[in-house]
Amino acid sequence: MPEEPEENIASGEAASTAAMFSTGEAETRAEAVVDELGERYWQKTYGGTDAFESLVRTILSQNTSDVASQPAHDALMERYGDGGSDDDHDLAAALADADQSTLSETIASAGLYNQKSAMIIGAAERICEAYGGADGFDAFVTEEPATAVREALLDIHGVGPKTADCVLLFAGGRDGVFPVDTHVHRIARRMGLAPPDADHEAVREQLEADIPGEKCGFGHTAMIQFGREYCSARKPACLDGPEACPLYDLCDRVGVDEVAESVVDPEAAAGD
Structure with a gap:
Protein backbone atom coordinates (compact mmCIF):
# COMPACT_ATOMS: atom_id res chain seq x y z
CA MET A 1 0.00 0.00 0.00
CA PRO A 2 1.44 3.42 -0.93
CA GLU A 3 2.58 5.80 1.79
CA GLU A 4 0.73 9.07 2.23
CA PRO A 5 2.78 11.85 0.61
CA GLU A 6 4.88 13.91 3.01
CA GLU A 7 3.93 17.06 1.14
CA ASN A 8 0.31 17.00 2.33
CA ILE A 9 0.50 20.60 3.52
CA ALA A 10 -2.83 20.59 5.37
CA SER A 11 -2.03 17.71 7.68
CA GLY A 12 1.59 18.20 8.66
CA GLU A 13 3.96 15.51 9.86
CA ALA A 14 2.20 14.24 12.98
CA ALA A 15 -1.43 14.31 11.96
CA SER A 16 -2.08 10.72 10.87
CA THR A 17 -2.14 7.31 12.48
CA ALA A 18 -2.58 4.09 10.51
CA ALA A 19 -5.92 2.42 11.27
CA MET A 20 -8.15 -0.32 9.95
CA PHE A 21 -11.85 0.14 9.26
CA SER A 22 -14.52 -2.31 8.23
CA THR A 23 -14.84 -2.57 4.45
CA GLY A 24 -17.80 -4.93 4.33
CA GLU A 25 -20.86 -4.29 2.24
CA ALA A 26 -21.16 -0.54 1.80
CA GLU A 27 -24.50 1.15 2.43
CA THR A 28 -23.93 3.82 -0.23
CA ARG A 29 -21.89 4.11 -3.41
CA ALA A 30 -19.90 6.92 -1.82
CA GLU A 31 -18.92 4.58 1.01
CA ALA A 32 -17.97 1.91 -1.54
CA VAL A 33 -15.72 4.42 -3.30
CA VAL A 34 -14.01 5.38 -0.04
CA ASP A 35 -13.57 1.69 0.86
CA GLU A 36 -11.84 1.08 -2.48
CA LEU A 37 -9.65 4.12 -1.97
CA GLY A 38 -8.75 2.86 1.50
CA GLU A 39 -7.67 -0.48 0.06
CA ARG A 40 -5.61 1.24 -2.64
CA TYR A 41 -4.03 4.00 -0.56
CA TRP A 42 -4.40 4.23 3.20
CA GLN A 43 -6.81 4.00 6.09
CA LYS A 44 -5.90 6.49 8.78
CA THR A 45 -7.22 8.61 11.57
CA TYR A 46 -6.19 12.23 11.86
CA GLY A 47 -5.69 14.75 14.62
CA GLY A 48 -2.96 16.14 16.82
CA THR A 49 -1.58 18.88 14.61
CA ASP A 50 -1.36 22.22 16.43
CA ALA A 51 -4.58 24.03 15.51
CA PHE A 52 -3.06 27.43 14.75
CA GLU A 53 -0.23 25.97 12.70
CA SER A 54 -2.79 23.87 10.82
CA LEU A 55 -4.75 27.05 10.10
CA VAL A 56 -1.61 28.77 8.82
CA ARG A 57 -0.70 25.74 6.70
CA THR A 58 -4.10 25.68 5.07
CA ILE A 59 -4.12 29.42 4.35
CA LEU A 60 -0.74 28.98 2.66
CA SER A 61 -2.14 26.11 0.57
CA GLN A 62 -5.00 28.17 -0.86
CA ASN A 63 -4.88 28.42 -4.67
CA THR A 64 -1.52 26.72 -4.94
CA SER A 65 0.14 23.31 -4.79
CA ASP A 66 1.79 21.56 -1.86
CA VAL A 67 5.09 21.82 -3.72
CA ALA A 68 4.82 25.63 -3.55
CA SER A 69 3.24 26.00 -0.12
CA GLN A 70 5.45 23.62 1.85
CA PRO A 71 8.62 25.74 1.43
CA ALA A 72 6.60 28.80 2.46
CA HIS A 73 5.48 27.02 5.62
CA ASP A 74 9.01 25.90 6.40
CA ALA A 75 10.36 29.43 5.93
CA LEU A 76 7.60 30.88 8.10
CA MET A 77 8.34 28.44 10.90
CA GLU A 78 12.07 29.09 10.66
CA ARG A 79 11.54 32.84 11.05
CA TYR A 80 8.61 32.97 13.48
CA GLY A 81 8.68 29.60 15.25
CA ASP A 82 10.83 28.79 18.25
CA GLY A 83 12.60 25.77 16.80
CA GLY A 84 11.42 23.73 19.79
CA SER A 85 13.67 25.62 22.20
CA ASP A 86 11.11 27.73 24.06
CA ASP A 87 8.05 26.13 25.61
CA ASP A 88 6.50 29.56 26.20
CA HIS A 89 6.84 30.71 22.59
CA ASP A 90 3.48 31.47 21.01
CA LEU A 91 3.35 31.31 17.21
CA ALA A 92 0.08 33.23 17.10
CA ALA A 93 1.56 36.07 19.15
CA ALA A 94 4.67 36.13 17.00
CA LEU A 95 2.63 36.38 13.80
CA ALA A 96 0.20 38.92 15.26
CA ASP A 97 3.22 41.20 15.77
CA ALA A 98 4.81 40.40 12.41
CA ASP A 99 5.65 43.07 9.87
CA GLN A 100 3.48 42.29 6.86
CA SER A 101 6.12 43.07 4.25
CA THR A 102 8.59 40.75 6.00
CA LEU A 103 6.00 37.99 6.29
CA SER A 104 5.05 38.44 2.63
CA GLU A 105 8.68 38.01 1.62
CA THR A 106 8.97 34.94 3.83
CA ILE A 107 5.99 33.12 2.28
CA ALA A 108 6.50 34.33 -1.30
CA SER A 109 6.79 30.80 -2.72
CA ALA A 110 3.14 30.13 -1.84
CA GLY A 111 1.85 32.80 -4.21
CA LEU A 112 -0.67 35.54 -3.40
CA TYR A 113 1.72 36.38 -0.60
CA ASN A 114 0.37 39.86 0.12
CA GLN A 115 -3.16 38.53 0.59
CA LYS A 116 -2.03 35.50 2.57
CA SER A 117 0.24 37.50 4.86
CA ALA A 118 -2.66 39.82 5.68
CA MET A 119 -4.92 36.83 6.35
CA ILE A 120 -2.35 35.16 8.62
CA ILE A 121 -1.67 38.32 10.64
CA GLY A 122 -5.39 39.02 10.95
CA ALA A 123 -6.11 35.46 12.05
CA ALA A 124 -3.27 35.59 14.57
CA GLU A 125 -4.58 38.84 16.03
CA ARG A 126 -8.07 37.41 16.28
CA ILE A 127 -6.86 34.22 17.97
CA CYS A 128 -4.74 36.11 20.49
CA GLU A 129 -7.68 38.37 21.31
CA ALA A 130 -10.34 35.63 21.50
CA TYR A 131 -8.37 32.68 22.90
CA GLY A 132 -5.26 34.17 24.45
CA GLY A 133 -2.96 32.63 21.89
CA ALA A 134 -2.20 29.38 20.11
CA ASP A 135 -2.67 27.09 23.13
CA GLY A 136 -6.10 28.49 23.92
CA PHE A 137 -7.11 28.18 20.30
CA ASP A 138 -5.91 24.57 20.21
CA ALA A 139 -8.02 23.77 23.26
CA PHE A 140 -11.04 25.41 21.64
CA VAL A 141 -10.64 23.42 18.42
CA THR A 142 -10.17 20.08 20.14
CA GLU A 143 -12.69 20.42 22.98
CA GLU A 144 -15.66 22.46 21.80
CA PRO A 145 -18.51 21.13 19.60
CA ALA A 146 -17.50 20.85 15.95
CA THR A 147 -20.35 23.09 14.78
CA ALA A 148 -19.26 25.87 17.14
CA VAL A 149 -15.62 25.53 16.06
CA ARG A 150 -16.53 25.61 12.38
CA GLU A 151 -18.71 28.68 12.85
CA ALA A 152 -15.93 30.50 14.71
CA LEU A 153 -13.36 29.58 12.08
CA LEU A 154 -15.57 30.78 9.24
CA ASP A 155 -15.89 34.12 11.04
CA ILE A 156 -12.13 34.71 10.60
CA HIS A 157 -11.31 36.75 7.50
CA GLY A 158 -9.83 34.54 4.78
CA VAL A 159 -11.06 31.26 6.27
CA GLY A 160 -13.46 29.41 4.01
CA PRO A 161 -15.20 26.06 4.45
CA LYS A 162 -12.28 23.94 3.21
CA THR A 163 -9.81 25.68 5.52
CA ALA A 164 -12.16 25.35 8.50
CA ASP A 165 -12.75 21.68 7.79
CA CYS A 166 -9.03 20.95 7.45
CA VAL A 167 -8.44 22.46 10.90
CA LEU A 168 -11.31 20.39 12.32
CA LEU A 169 -9.92 17.22 10.74
CA PHE A 170 -6.16 17.51 11.08
CA ALA A 171 -6.01 19.39 14.38
CA GLY A 172 -9.32 18.45 15.97
CA GLY A 173 -9.36 14.85 14.79
CA ARG A 174 -13.11 15.09 14.26
CA ASP A 175 -15.05 12.24 12.66
CA GLY A 176 -17.57 13.08 9.98
CA VAL A 177 -15.56 15.94 8.48
CA PHE A 178 -14.83 15.66 4.74
CA PRO A 179 -13.00 18.78 3.48
CA VAL A 180 -13.75 19.54 -0.16
CA ASP A 181 -10.96 20.92 -2.33
CA THR A 182 -10.88 21.16 -6.11
CA HIS A 183 -10.02 17.46 -6.50
CA VAL A 184 -12.86 16.26 -4.26
CA HIS A 185 -15.32 18.69 -5.84
CA ARG A 186 -14.48 17.45 -9.35
CA ILE A 187 -14.36 13.74 -8.54
CA ALA A 188 -17.55 13.58 -6.47
CA ARG A 189 -19.59 15.22 -9.23
CA ILE A 211 -19.96 8.12 4.32
CA PRO A 212 -19.51 6.85 7.89
CA GLY A 213 -17.87 9.49 10.04
CA GLU A 214 -14.74 7.51 10.82
CA LYS A 215 -14.03 7.06 7.09
CA CYS A 216 -14.33 10.72 6.09
CA GLY A 217 -10.79 11.71 7.01
CA PHE A 218 -8.91 9.17 4.96
CA GLY A 219 -11.60 9.45 2.29
CA HIS A 220 -10.58 13.09 1.86
CA THR A 221 -6.84 12.51 1.62
CA ALA A 222 -7.12 9.35 -0.48
CA MET A 223 -9.55 10.98 -2.92
CA ILE A 224 -7.08 13.81 -3.44
CA GLN A 225 -4.37 11.25 -4.23
CA PHE A 226 -6.74 9.47 -6.63
CA GLY A 227 -7.37 12.77 -8.37
CA ARG A 228 -3.66 13.33 -8.80
CA GLU A 229 -2.99 9.83 -10.12
CA TYR A 230 -6.12 8.87 -12.05
CA CYS A 231 -8.95 11.39 -12.15
CA SER A 232 -7.30 14.59 -13.30
CA ALA A 233 -9.31 17.54 -14.57
CA ARG A 234 -8.26 17.34 -18.21
CA LYS A 235 -7.38 13.70 -18.84
CA PRO A 236 -8.92 11.17 -16.48
CA ALA A 237 -7.55 7.64 -16.77
CA CYS A 238 -10.87 6.28 -18.08
CA LEU A 239 -10.12 7.89 -21.45
CA ASP A 240 -7.51 5.14 -21.87
CA GLY A 241 -10.15 2.44 -21.33
CA PRO A 242 -12.04 0.83 -18.44
CA GLU A 243 -9.00 -1.11 -17.29
CA ALA A 244 -7.02 2.10 -16.74
CA CYS A 245 -9.15 3.30 -13.81
CA PRO A 246 -9.55 1.18 -10.65
CA LEU A 247 -12.88 2.86 -9.84
CA TYR A 248 -14.39 2.59 -13.32
CA ASP A 249 -17.31 0.39 -12.25
CA LEU A 250 -18.29 2.81 -9.47
CA CYS A 251 -18.23 5.91 -11.66
CA ASP A 252 -20.92 7.61 -13.77
CA ARG A 253 -18.25 9.58 -15.71
CA VAL A 254 -20.43 12.70 -15.85
CA GLY A 255 -18.86 15.07 -18.38
CA VAL A 256 -16.52 12.43 -19.78
CA ASP A 257 -17.03 11.30 -23.39
CA GLU A 258 -14.91 8.20 -23.82
CA VAL A 259 -15.66 7.93 -27.55
CA ALA A 260 -14.77 11.53 -28.38
CA GLU A 261 -12.04 11.50 -25.70
CA SER A 262 -13.30 14.81 -24.39
CA VAL A 263 -13.94 16.13 -20.89
CA VAL A 264 -16.12 18.98 -19.62
CA ASP A 265 -17.15 20.05 -16.15
CA PRO A 266 -20.02 17.87 -14.88
CA GLU A 267 -22.27 20.91 -14.52
CA ALA A 268 -21.75 21.80 -18.18
CA ALA A 269 -22.51 18.22 -19.22
CA ALA A 270 -25.71 18.16 -17.19
CA GLY A 271 -26.88 21.35 -18.87
CA ASP A 272 -26.60 19.93 -22.39
Missing part, protein backbone atom coordinates in the same frame (compact mmCIF):
# COMPACT_ATOMS: atom_id res chain seq x y z
CA ARG A 190 -17.88 13.31 -12.06
CA MET A 191 -18.52 10.00 -10.33
CA GLY A 192 -22.14 10.89 -9.60
CA LEU A 193 -21.68 10.93 -5.83
CA ALA A 194 -23.10 14.45 -5.77
CA PRO A 195 -25.28 16.42 -8.20
CA PRO A 196 -23.34 17.80 -11.17
CA ASP A 197 -24.22 21.39 -10.26
CA ALA A 198 -23.38 21.02 -6.56
CA ASP A 199 -21.08 23.68 -5.13
CA HIS A 200 -18.31 22.80 -2.65
CA GLU A 201 -20.61 23.01 0.36
CA ALA A 202 -23.28 20.84 -1.25
CA VAL A 203 -20.66 18.22 -2.13
CA ARG A 204 -19.42 18.27 1.47
CA GLU A 205 -22.91 17.81 2.87
CA GLN A 206 -23.62 14.92 0.49
CA LEU A 207 -20.38 13.08 1.23
CA GLU A 208 -20.68 13.56 4.99
CA ALA A 209 -24.24 12.20 4.82
CA ASP A 210 -23.28 9.14 2.75
